[in-house]
Amino acid sequence: MTSKPLYTRVLLKASGEALMGSQGFGIDVAVADRIASDIAEARAMGVEVGVVVGGGNIFRGVAVASKGGDRVTGDHMGMLGTVINALALATSLRKQDVETVVLSAIAMPEICESFSQRAAIHHLSQGRVVIFAGGTGNPFFTTDSAATLRGAEIGAQAIFKGTQVDGIYSADPKKDPNATRFDTLTHSEVLEKGLAVMDVTAVALARENNIPIIVFSIHEKGEFGKILAGGGLKTVVSDD
Numbered sequence: 001m002t003s004k005p006l007y008t009r010v011l012l013k014a015s016g017e018a019l020m021g022s023q024g025f026g027i028d029v030a031v032a033d034r035i036a037s038d039i040a041e042a043r044a045m046g047v048e049v050g051v052v053v054g055g056g057n058i059f060r061g062v063a064v065a066s067k068g069g070d071r072v073t074g075d076h077m078g079m080l081g082t083v084i085n086a087l088a089l090a091t092s093l094r095k096q097d098v099e100t101v102v103l104s105a106i107a108m109p110e111i112c113e114s115f116s117q118r119a120a121i122h123h124l125s126q127g128r129v130v131i132f133a134g135g136t137g138n139p140f141f142t143t144d145s146a147a148t149l150r151g152a153e154i155g156a157q158a159i160f161k162g163t164q165v166d167g168i169y170s171a172d173p174k175k176d177p178n179a180t181r182f183d184t185l186t187h188s189e190v191l192e193k194g195l196a197v198m199d200v201t202a203v204a205l206a207r208e209n210n211i212p213i214i215v216f217s218i219h220e221k222g223e224f225g226k227i228l229a230g231g232g233l234k235t236v237v238s239d240d
């Protein structure tokens with residue numbers, strides 16, 4: 001599909017849990033390849049794509065804290081998990097001949113470039129997919145917040161939150177079978193209704209910078225491209 005896209009530069013948040021597929025832990029290469037093929041399709045449409053990858057398939061800092069360990073160290077471990085996922089997704093993209101760079105919030109020059117806004121925008125404007133690793137680089141944050149932060153820094157026209165469900169519902173659809181899906185919401189409505197698909201910090205930062213958030217299922221092949229072309233199943237969070 002090569003329809004004219006609605007956006008020219010977007011930020012895709014790919015959850016870590018999505019990358020593990022049906023396994024209980026780690027990375028399912030077939031899933032990483034499939035997500036990469038959706039990103040390749042977006043590039044073929046001419047859309048510049050930045051990607052923030054999660055790390056929940058490998059480690060979450062709160063897991064350490066809940067067992068009496070140090071939260072900050074746990075978060076460091078979580079951020080390193082996102083680097084592993086970023087390298088896996090970059091590998092899948094390069095296999096499909098999509099030029100890709102990984103920029104890490106935590107310097108590890110032997111492995112990948114360090115993040116700077118200037119480097120990110122340079123690579124994007126050269127047509128490369130830029131994968132942002134290491135979250136925000138700070139403990140007590142999430143990769144959803146990293147997605148909004150990097151989205152604002154690169155001037156993304158929308159944040160695409162690719163997750164396990166196909167939009168934002170009146171309640172968690174995994175827990176409430178009667179939950180209904182919203183087509184559109186404002187950032188304030190998401191916060192006021194306590195709709196927990198994305199964390200409060202991420203939504204507040206997107207509201208402050210007037211960036212729409214599009215929540216969609218990362219498991220549906222081709223959905224990213226369909227939404228970029230104006231269709232697809234999603235919830236759009238926007239204040240316009």
Ligand SMILES: Nc1ncnc2c1ncn2[C@@H]1O[C@H](COP(=O)(O)OP(=O)(O)O)[C@@H](O)[C@H]1O
Binds near residue numbers: 168
């Ligand atoms: N109101 C809601 N609408 C949609 N999903 C919700 C809602 N409340 C909670 N969720 C849950 O939020 C999850 C996404 O949150 P998150 O923990 O960021 O997952 P991930 O990072 O793995 O995508 C969904 O898989 C869904 O089960």
Ligand SMILES: O=c1ccn([C@@H]2O[C@H](COP(=O)(O)OP(=O)(O)O)[C@@H](O)[C@H]2O)c(=O)[nH]1
Binds near residue numbers: 015017139142143
């Ligand atoms: O800016 C950030 C981003 C992530 N993390 C840590 O990395 C883990 C994995 O990220 P996240 O839970 O956001 O991944 P996802 O839910 O998207 O798979 C988190 O639990 C945190 O421990 C962090 O400390 N700072």
